[in-house]
Amino acid sequence: MPWETVELNDGNHIKTIGYGTWTIGKGDQAVDQIAQALETGYDHIDTAQSYLNQEEVGQAVRESGLKRSDLFITTKFSGRDGLSIPEAIKQSLDKTGFEYVDLYLIHHPRLVGDDVVGAWQQMEELKAKGYARSIGVSNFGIDDLEKLKDAKTKPAVNQILLHPYVWKQQKPLVEYCQANGIVVEAYSSLISPVTRMPGGPVDKPLAKISERTGATYDQILLAWAKAKGAVVVTNSSKKARLLGYLDAGDLLLTDEEIAAVDEGGSQQGVEGYGLFARVLPGVALFSVAFVVSRVLISAGVW
Ligand SMILES: NC(=O)c1ccc[n+]([C@@H]2O[C@H](COP(=O)([O-])OP(=O)(O)OC[C@H]3O[C@@H](n4cnc5c(N)ncnc54)[C@H](OP(=O)(O)O)[C@@H]3O)[C@@H](O)[C@H]2O)c1
DSSP states (O other): OOOOEEEOTTSOEEESEEEEOTTSOSHHHHHHHHHHHHHHTOOEEEOOGGGTOHHHHHHHHHHHTOOGGGOEEEEEEOOOTTOOHHHHHHHHHHHHTOSOEEEEEESOGGGGTTOHHHHHHHHHHHHHTTSEEEEEEESOOHHHHHTTTTOSSOOSEEEEEOOGGGHHHHHHHHHHHHHTTOEEEEESTTTTTTTTOTTSTTHHHHHHHHHHHOOOHHHHHHHHHHHTTOEEEEOOSOHHHHHHHHHGGGOOOOHHHHHHHHHHHHHSOOOSSHHHHHHHHHHHHHHHHHHHHHHHHHTTOO
């Protein structure tokens, strides 16, 4: 299961697979899900102010009996509750019950408006105070990152959407990050056949790789993101799948296979969440037709 650790630009290390808590909800069910991930061998947990389950992360870690220092915990400033960055990290530490987080991210550039530089200085201060061992960003584009090029501390990571159907758009950003020593963290890498877009052009190369390796599509997609040099953040409610993801750390794709997946992804011609891009024109057309028919009916024309 060689999901190795990689060194961040500040000398800290991050495990290359993480368990994300975005979709697991709150309360006991969330604690159970996180506990399952910890038992299965995940030692990198990714949460956020906006996922509303930071307390559950803290509880699951305490109940696991694992040493805090053996775990890598990320949380994010999501601009909730009217809190500033310094207030939000204190709230996160209170909620989790941890003295520090391993990685603290600005969840999205829009949360800090035009003042990316000022917000980043606040991030640097909380790192200096020891509240976060490393600091980074999420969903930042090249323009946003350029604003931080003279910062004292570089962002350690940029956590971004990365799956085959957005590879063409995200490639320059991934290359920029890698050229500037910023580790790319991939989220929602299973979008495509597995979670949202069955029947697309990526299915064919995945089927071929699956035939050669015996791996499932989800394992291949994680191995694909790893091959792009990304740390992956993923999730499953099922233990068997969580184990399968860990096994995917051993899965080596050939250059030809990676190129075939890239090529399939580039054919879809969608940005971001492809399903929405496919469904939206139909929804828009239906809405216009509906409104026109209502107007014609009320005017007595139809
Ligand atoms: N920074 C950001 O803006 C941002 C945005 C989104 C996500 N994230 C982070 O990334 C984490 C992962 O995001 P994600 O949930 O979108 O990740 P994902 O890894 O793309 O998808 C995980 C989902 O895939 C499903 N799945 C896996 N294999 C499957 C299969 N063979 N058939 C059907 N479904 C399958 C799982 O369902 P089962 O439970 O049924 O296995 C799970 O719900 C989040 O929890 C969060 O920590 C960050």
